[in-house]
Amino acid sequence: MYIETYRQEAEELLNDIEETILNLEQNPHNREFVNRLFRSMHTIKGSGAMFGFNDIARFAHHVETVLDHVRNDKISVTDNLINLVLASRDQIKMMLDAADDTGMVIDVAIRNKLISALKRLVPDEEHVGEKTVESETSVEEHETTYRIRFRPVPDIIKTGTDPAPLLNELSNLGECRVVALTEEIPTLDKLIPHHCYLFWDISLTTSLGINTIKDVFIFVEENSLITIEEIMKDATTEQDDLVPRLGDILVERGDTTPEEINKVLIPHQNRIGELFIESGTISPDKIKSALNEQKAANKQKTKVRTANVRVSSHKLDKLISLVGELVMTQARISQISTVEDDFEDMKQSPPSERLEQMIKELANPVEILERLTADLRECALNMRMLPIGTIFGKFRRLVRDLSAELGKDIQLVTDGAKTELDKTIIERLDDLLVHLVRNSIDHGIRSPEERKHFDKSRKGTIRLTAAHKGDRVIISVEDDGMGMDPEVIRTKAVEKGLISEDAELSEQELFALVFTPGFSTAGQVTNVSGRGVGLDVVKREVDSLGGSVQLTSKKGHYLRISLSLPLTLAIIDSLLTDVGGSLFVLPLLQVEKCAMLTKDLVEKSHGRNMIQEKDGLIPFIRLRELFNISAEKPSSEEQIVIVKTDNFRVGIVVDKIIRNIQAVIKSLDKNYQDADGISGATIMGNGTVALIIDIPKLISCAREEEEKTLKNIMQGQVRFPGFSDG
Structure with a gap:
C-alpha cells in the first residue's frame, strides 16, 4: 500500500523537480526555487529509504548534498549544475521504473559517472571520510550505532508536523529502537489536548551516516531539542565482546551520575536496571531506552511493503454525502413498497386505488432519486478529472x-x-x-x-x-x-x-x-x-x-x-434515434439541429442526397441504407439530424428522433471493434442495446462510397460534391 503511495509521490516530485530546475535556469538567484528543489529531493530520498528503495535513497543523497551547498551559497547555479540535476532526475525516474518489474536494467556505470560528477561539485573538505562508489557489490558498508534524543516543542502538532512519520523514517535507516518518555505528561486537569508532551530516546544502527539522520529532522530542527551522538562503530575482532554497560550508558545520557550508580549498586548485587526502578531514581522508560541501546549491535532491519490509492478529500466527502442521501431514499422507496403489508385498511381498497396511492407516494422519492443519480454521475466524473x-x-x-x-x-x-x-x-x-x-x-x-x-x-x-x-x-x-x-x-x-x-x-x-x-x-x-x-x-x-x-x-x-x-469519455450526452426498430445514439456535442425531412425537400434535391439550407447545400446520409436495414419504412416523414465535424456540416437521416439521453459508453466485443461507423454501445433501461455512431468515421465511409460512384461519371474528380460546401 505505502509503496504505491511512494511511487505516486515520487512521480509528482520528479515532475516538480524538472519544472523547478528549468525555472531556476531562467532565474538563477531565486532562493525559493533552490529550497523547493532541495525539499523535493530530500523527500524522495527520505521516503525512498523508508519504503525500501535504498538505491534511489543513496543516489538522491548525492544530489541533495549538492543542492544543500547551493542553498548555502557554496556552489553557484551554472549550466553544468542544471544539466547534472536534470540528468539525475532522469536517472531516478529510470530507477523507479526499473523497480516496477518492467524488465528495465539500470546502467550502473552511468549512475556512478553521475555520482562522480556530483561529488566534483562539492568542496574538497566535504569528502573527508566519505566512501567512493566504484561498484554496487565491491564496497563493504560499515555500520555505526547512534544515540538520539528527540524532544519536540509542545505545539509541534499545531504547526502541522506529526512526529510519528519522523520516527518511522528513522526506523527504516537501519536497526532502530524507540522509547517514548512519558514523565512530562501532566495530569488531566492540566493537559492541553493538542500539545505533545512525549519525547523520545532512539538507538539507531545504520551505515548511512550522521548526515542522513540529521536530514530526517531538517524541518523541525529549529524548534526542537535534538541530540545525535555516535556510540559504537563496527567492532573489530578484538572488540567483539566489548558491549557498553548499562550504567555507563545512563551516565553518558545524563540520566544519572556515577555517585548515584554506586549508591544503588553497593548494597545490592541485583541487576542495575531493576535496582534503579525499585529505588525510583530513574523512570522505567529511561531504563528501557538504555537497554535498547545496549542491545543495538550488528543487525539490520527489513522494511515493510504496501500500496496506496489517494483521492481528493473534498470529492470523497461529497461522494459519501450523496451515497448517504441515496441510502435514505432507497429506504423510503422500500417502505412505500411494503406499506400495503403494514396497513390492513389498504388491503381492502380496490387494486386501482391502491396502485394510484402507491404511484403518488413514489413520485417524490423517484424525483429525488433522479437528482441524486445526476449528482452522483457528476461527482464520479469529477473524481476522474485532472488539470x-x-x-x-x-x-x-x-x-x-x-x-x-x-x-x-x-x-x-x-x-x-x-x-x-x-x-x-x-x-x-x-x-x-x-x-x-x-x-x-x-x-x-x-x-x-x-x-x-x-x-x-x-x-x-x-x-x-x-x-x-x-x-x-x-x-x-x-x-x-x-x-x-x-x-x-x-x-x-x-x-x-x-x-x-x-x-x-x-x-x-x-x-x-x-x-x-x-x-x-x-x-x-x-x-x-x-x-x-x-x-x-x-x-x-x-x-x-x-x-x-x-x-x-x-x-x-x-x-x-x-x-x-x-470533457469525458465515460458518459456522453446523446441523441437517441430509431431506424427500423434499431436504436442508434448520436453524440450531442456534434449535433447542430434537428428537422423534418419533408417530401418537398427530397424532391428539390433531384435525386441527390442534398438539402438546401440558408447557408448552402448540406449532403445527408441515410442510416437505413448505410447499415442495410431492411425493416419497413415508417409511414410518416423521416427526420434529419444536422451534425458538424472537421468544418463539414452533414445530415444524418433517421426514422425517428426519440429523446436526449446520457449514454454510458460500453466497448464492443473484440469481433466488432473494427466495425466502421460505430464507436461503442450503450445499454438502455429496458436492457436494449443502442449503437453509438462514430460520426467522423461514418462520414468518411459515406464519402468513400459516393466517390466510387462518382468516379464512373467524372474521371479525375476525387472530391465528394457538397461535403466541402458547408
Whole structure:
C-alpha cells in the first residue's frame, strides 16, 4: 500500500523537480526555487529509504548534498549544475521504473559517472571520510550505532508536523529502537489536548551516516531539542565482546551520575536496571531506552511493503454525502413498497386505488432519486478529472533539450494549465502533443540567424494553451515561425495524387490535407520529423476521442493546431434515434439541429442526397441504407439530424428522433471493434442495446462510397460534391 503511495509521490516530485530546475535556469538567484528543489529531493530520498528503495535513497543523497551547498551559497547555479540535476532526475525516474518489474536494467556505470560528477561539485573538505562508489557489490558498508534524543516543542502538532512519520523514517535507516518518555505528561486537569508532551530516546544502527539522520529532522530542527551522538562503530575482532554497560550508558545520557550508580549498586548485587526502578531514581522508560541501546549491535532491519490509492478529500466527502442521501431514499422507496403489508385498511381498497396511492407516494422519492443519480454521475466524473497542467510541465524540458540539439533559441509559454479533462483523455493526449510540439520546433521555428533575416526576434515562441469552450476543451499548439504556404501544400498534394491539378479547394481545405497519412512538406528527413508520420496519427487519435482537429496559419507569421475534445469519455450526452426498430445514439456535442425531412425537400434535391439550407447545400446520409436495414419504412416523414465535424456540416437521416439521453459508453466485443461507423454501445433501461455512431468515421465511409460512384461519371474528380460546401 505505502509503496504505491511512494511511487505516486515520487512521480509528482520528479515532475516538480524538472519544472523547478528549468525555472531556476531562467532565474538563477531565486532562493525559493533552490529550497523547493532541495525539499523535493530530500523527500524522495527520505521516503525512498523508508519504503525500501535504498538505491534511489543513496543516489538522491548525492544530489541533495549538492543542492544543500547551493542553498548555502557554496556552489553557484551554472549550466553544468542544471544539466547534472536534470540528468539525475532522469536517472531516478529510470530507477523507479526499473523497480516496477518492467524488465528495465539500470546502467550502473552511468549512475556512478553521475555520482562522480556530483561529488566534483562539492568542496574538497566535504569528502573527508566519505566512501567512493566504484561498484554496487565491491564496497563493504560499515555500520555505526547512534544515540538520539528527540524532544519536540509542545505545539509541534499545531504547526502541522506529526512526529510519528519522523520516527518511522528513522526506523527504516537501519536497526532502530524507540522509547517514548512519558514523565512530562501532566495530569488531566492540566493537559492541553493538542500539545505533545512525549519525547523520545532512539538507538539507531545504520551505515548511512550522521548526515542522513540529521536530514530526517531538517524541518523541525529549529524548534526542537535534538541530540545525535555516535556510540559504537563496527567492532573489530578484538572488540567483539566489548558491549557498553548499562550504567555507563545512563551516565553518558545524563540520566544519572556515577555517585548515584554506586549508591544503588553497593548494597545490592541485583541487576542495575531493576535496582534503579525499585529505588525510583530513574523512570522505567529511561531504563528501557538504555537497554535498547545496549542491545543495538550488528543487525539490520527489513522494511515493510504496501500500496496506496489517494483521492481528493473534498470529492470523497461529497461522494459519501450523496451515497448517504441515496441510502435514505432507497429506504423510503422500500417502505412505500411494503406499506400495503403494514396497513390492513389498504388491503381492502380496490387494486386501482391502491396502485394510484402507491404511484403518488413514489413520485417524490423517484424525483429525488433522479437528482441524486445526476449528482452522483457528476461527482464520479469529477473524481476522474485532472488539470491538464499535469502534462504541460514535461514540454518545457522537451523544448529546452530539442531546441539546444537543433541550435535554436525557443521559449515555451503555457496558459490554462488548470483546465480539467478526463484522466483517460489526458493520458492519450500526451503523445499527440509531443508530435505537435516537436513539429513546431523542427519545422515551424528556424535558427536565430534565419529569423533575424526575416525581421523576427532571434528567440522563437511556442504557445501551449487550454481553455473550456462550452462543454468542450480546446487545446492549441501555436508557434511564431514561418507558418504554412497553401500553394506548397497544393503542389505536394498534386504530386501525391491526393487532388487533381484543377481542383478548387479553399485555404482551410488545403490545410486539412496535411493530416493525410504520408503527407509531409519537410524538405529533408531529420531525427525529429519529416517522414510524413505524426499529424495523421494526431487526427486519427483525436477522432477516436470524439474530437476534431483544425489547422490555421498565416505564411511567414504563425501556425496553430487546435484540438477540440469532450470533457469525458465515460458518459456522453446523446441523441437517441430509431431506424427500423434499431436504436442508434448520436453524440450531442456534434449535433447542430434537428428537422423534418419533408417530401418537398427530397424532391428539390433531384435525386441527390442534398438539402438546401440558408447557408448552402448540406449532403445527408441515410442510416437505413448505410447499415442495410431492411425493416419497413415508417409511414410518416423521416427526420434529419444536422451534425458538424472537421468544418463539414452533414445530415444524418433517421426514422425517428426519440429523446436526449446520457449514454454510458460500453466497448464492443473484440469481433466488432473494427466495425466502421460505430464507436461503442450503450445499454438502455429496458436492457436494449443502442449503437453509438462514430460520426467522423461514418462520414468518411459515406464519402468513400459516393466517390466510387462518382468516379464512373467524372474521371479525375476525387472530391465528394457538397461535403466541402458547408
